Amino acid sequence: MRALVVYDTKFGNTEKVARAIAAALGPEVRAARAETISPEEIEGLDLLVVGSPTQAWSASRPTKVFLSGLPRGALSGVRAAAFDTGFTSRFSGSAAKKIERALRQRGCTIVAPATRFFVKGTEGPLLEGELDRAAAWANQILEGAERRSGR
Numbered sequence: 665m666r667a668l669v670v671y672d673t674k675f676g677n678t679e680k681v682a683r684a685i686a687a688a689l690g691p692e693v694r695a696a697r698a699e700t701i702s703p704e705e706i707e708g709l710d711l712l713v714v715g716s717p718t719q720a721w722s723a724s725r726p727t728k729v730f731l732s733g734l735p736r737g738a739l740s741g742v743r744a745a746a747f748d749t750g751f752t753s754r755f756s757g758s759a760a761k762k763i764e765r766a767l768r769q770r771g772c773t774i775v776a777p778a779t780r781f782f783v784k785g786t787e788g789p790l791l792e793g794e795l796d797r798a799a800a801w802a803n804q805i806l807e808g809a810e811r812r813s814g815r
């Protein structure tokens with residue numbers, strides 16, 4: 665399975681979550697910053713995970729630029745999942761929901777629910793246990809992806 669975890673980060677917290685997810689998905693799975701991804705790297709993927717810090721109730725600008733650079737239908741049939749980091753407040757919004765919608769619009773099949781990972785303050789750190797929760801979510805993605813491929 666060719667999988668890629670694409671993330672943006674300002675203070676490093678989303679990057680930590682992205683790396684924990686990539687490690688749990690498999691030894692060959694890479695996590696890469698959205699700004700560094702070329703369209704060729706997206707071609708032929710089986711699984712795409714996209715994560716962003718929540719900023720102003722939405723995804724960060726580099727995440728939005730990455731998503732809008734993916735033509736509609738470009739990811740037809742690619743299995744995908746979205747996550748974000750942010751505050752626990754119920755007024756904090758969710759970048760993940762918006763990323764998930766964009767991935768769907770581009771033809772992805774969502775295999776695990778959009779998920780949030782929490783930070784204590786703007787610069788972090790992550791709440792205790794969040795990297796374990798990230799690994800568990802990655803396993804949920806793998807199960808969902810296998811179910812969708814009929815294996």
Ligand SMILES: Cc1cc2nc3c(=O)[nH]c(=O)nc-3n(C[C@H](O)[C@H](O)[C@H](O)COP(=O)(O)O)c2cc1C
Pocket residue numbers: 672673674675676677678679717718719720721722749750751752755756757783785786787788
């Ligand atoms: C400009 C800005 C706006 C933010 N807006 C929100 C927000 O609307 N909701 C939220 O939960 N967190 C918000 N945060 C907190 C970020 O989500 C937090 O900084 C992020 O999870 C840290 O991840 P990073 O280290 O990968 O950048 C904001 C942070 C910044 C810098």
